[in-house]
Amino acid sequence: xxFKKSRYLNRLGFRLDEALAITSKASGGYNYEFSxxxxxxxxxxxxTNRLKAGDKxxxxxxxxxxxxxxxxxxxxxxxxxxxxxxxxxxxxxxxx
Numbered sequence: 001x002x003f004k005k006s007r008y009l010n011r012l013g014f015r016l017d018e019a020l021a022i023t024s025k026a027s028g029g030y031n032y033e034f035s036x037x038x039x040x041x042x043x044x045x046x047x048t049n050r051l052k053a054g055d056k057x058x059x060x061x062x063x064x065x066x067x068x069x070x071x072x073x074x075x076x077x078x079x080x081x082x083x084x085x086x087x088x089x090x091x092x093x094x095x096x
Contacts, residue, residue, distance in 0.1 A: 005094055009051075012090040015083060016048040016062075019072070022080055031074040033064075040071045063091050 026037035034040040051058040065071040
């Protein structure tokens with residue numbers, strides 16, 4: 001089981017890199033947690049880097065941000081919704 005979770009974590013890292021590329025182009029907007037897309041991008045980058053360094057506590061932030069109607073949905077076009085769905089699915093696999 002540990003091997004599977006490690007595989008899911010690696011895949012999550014790649015998908016988060018894709019998400020960072022998308023959020024780096026977003027601007028403006030707001031939601032309950034972030035005053036603008038740029039602030040969300042910075043928080044996502046920090047959380048991604050910490051997760052890749054082994055901080056599994058970042059999963060909680062990612063769950064919240066990629067959950068339907070979370071920060072991702074507020075700041076990113078609907079065409080990128082499948083990426084959020086994949087990230088949410090990977091998080092579910094890791095946390096169960």
